[in-house]
Amino acid sequence: MDGEARPYEEPEGFWSDALNQKTMSIIKRVKAPTPKLFKKIRNLGLSLVGVSAVLLASQVALPGALIKAAGYIAVAGGIASAVSQVTTGDKEKQQ
Numbered sequence: 001m002d003g004e005a006r007p008y009e010e011p012e013g014f015w016s017d018a019l020n021q022k023t024m025s026i027i028k029r030v031k032a033p034t035p036k037l038f039k040k041i042r043n044l045g046l047s048l049v050g051v052s053a054v055l056l057a058s059q060v061a062l063p064g065a066l067i068k069a070a071g072y073i074a075v076a077g078g079i080a081s082a083v084s085q086v087t088t089g090d091k092e093k094q095q
Helices: 014-031 037-059 062-087
Strands: none
Touching: 037 062
16 A cells, blocks of 8 residues: 555446436426326416516505515415426326
C-alpha cells in the first residue's frame, strides 16, 4: 500500500441506468390510462386553478384574505391535478 486513499469509483453507467429506468417509468405512468374518478379529480383541480387565476389577476381591489385563499386554492388544484394525472389503474382490470 502506498498510504494514499483511493477515491470511490462507481460502476460505469450506474447512475445513468438508474435515472433512465426512473424516467421511463414516470413517462409510462403519465401516458398510461387514468381511472374515471381521477379524471374527475384532475378536471376539478384544473378548474380550481382557473378560478384562482381569475381572482389573482382581477383588476378590482379584493380583500387580502380572498387573494391569500386564491393562492392556496391554486396550489391545491395544481397538486390534485398532478397527482391524479400520474395515477394508474390496476393492470388486472385494464387487461
